[in-house]
Amino acid sequence: MPHIHLSYQWSPDGADRTADTSPLHHPLMNLLQAVRSSGSIAMAAKALGLSYRHVWGELKRWEGVLGQDLIVWEKGQPARLTELANKLLWAERQAQARLAPQISTLQAELEKTFALAFDSKSQVLALYASHDDALVQLREHAASQGLHLDIRFCGSVDAIRALNEGRCTVAGFHAPVRPEANSFMARTLAPLMQTGRHKLISFAVRSQGLMVRPGNPLQLAGWEDLLRPGLRFVNRCLGTGTRLLLDDWLHSSGTAASCLAGYTQEESSHAAVAAAIAAGQADTGLGIEAAARAQDLDFVPLLTERYWLVCLRDALPSTPVQQLMALLASPAWQAPLGNLAGYQVPPDIGQVQSLRQSLPWW
Known part of the structure; x- marks a missing residue:
């Protein structure tokens, strides 16, 4: 039996389709x-x-x-x-x-x-980004305003690389609010961006922490609890910002990754980590509060971080990027962002920020 392959065709606008007996043709x-x-x-x-x-x-x-x-x-x-x-x-x-x-x-x-x-009034913006629940909501909100975000979720490192290689116009990544200049995350991300070439756009403040089963039965309270004997951890993939946060703590505390049971068990998103915990496949994992609440899990906050959007300087004046910045600064977007669990609206949302001041790694 031959395989079935689907395809579609275009016809001129206003073409007579009354002769078509069905929308399916071969x-x-x-x-x-x-x-x-x-x-x-x-x-x-x-x-x-x-x-x-x-x-x-x-x-x-x-x-x-x-x-x-x-x-x-x-x-x-x-x-x-x-x-x-x-x-x-x-x-x-x-x-x-x-x-x-x-x-x-x-x-x-x-x-x-x-x-x-074919609508000259609509705009499409290619965006590679670290997975974020607020970006999912922004995509729906932006579409209602004629701005269509073509989002592809990947790790923070891959997102910035995609920007540098011309595969997207905007990239999304996250970093601690007060990043240490000698941190593992700084050493990983700093070589990917250059002052004068890259421009930061403020997007959101969010909490990262431990997602745990309802009631936090193991009474997990901090990073050190991840080293408890028998604790089952689920990790994020290599190259994600959340994985960098974990590796940064392991490095700063002098802890070998092999000491963390489940370090090699990886999931591709915050939602997938939360689902694994809800299904009883793990006891905890790092992620954002919104993902934990979506699975009726409890959340133990560990740190506050900034989620940044970044584009190249030449793209900043373009119509889609300017429209994006205007949407971010609008009350119509800030209200739903502020209501999202674990998120805060930064006072500079939608504004261009200095790499040296916001991420003093250079």
Whole structure:
């Protein structure tokens, strides 16, 4: 049996679609139906507005693809469909009957989405970022204002690298409010940004801490509790800002990673860490409070950090970046951000900040 591959086509705006019997089409089925209705390759070609040579060639090509005859090729006799061809038409009718509502919904969604590409008033901004619940909400809010954030979540390190390589316009990362210049995080992120070339945009203040089961049954209270015998920890992936926070503490305390049971058990997001704890697969893990509350977990705050957006200086005057900054500074966005568990609205939100003053690593 051949594999099914879906595709779509565009037609000019205002084109007549009344002749379409269904939003789902396949060129072979159109050929077979035309042959069945006319009883002739020549008449089928005429009905479809195609040449005889094209129709004949396409039918022969499909017979080669499928490895079976589709037409009973008898000289001097009307063209007839083979049993396989009749079954294919029957199968398509069945699929049309069963899937027409879903296909129509998909077609409408595609048309709605692609309409944005042809709307001169809408803006699209590519953003690679460390996973953040506030960014998810911002994407929905921005879309209602005509700014469409094409967000790809990855680690903080990968996000800034994507910015430097031209794969996005804005990157998102997080760091402690008072970062130490000689910290592990500083030594990792500092080489990726340059004063004068990169511009910081203030986004949010949030809490990082331990996500624990309801009631905190193990009474975890700080970093040192992660070293308790038998404690099951779940980590974040290499290159994420949260992983850098953990590695920074391990390094500053002189603790080997092997002392932390579960250090090599990794999840790709705060939500995934919270889900693992809620499912009983781990006792605790580092993450943000919003992710913990979403899984009905308790939260033990360990530190406050800034979540920053960063872009290249040349991109700062562009319309999408300016629109983003205006949205961040608006009360319509700051209200939902302030209501998100574990988040605070910084007084400089949406404003450009100095790398040297905000992250004194250079």
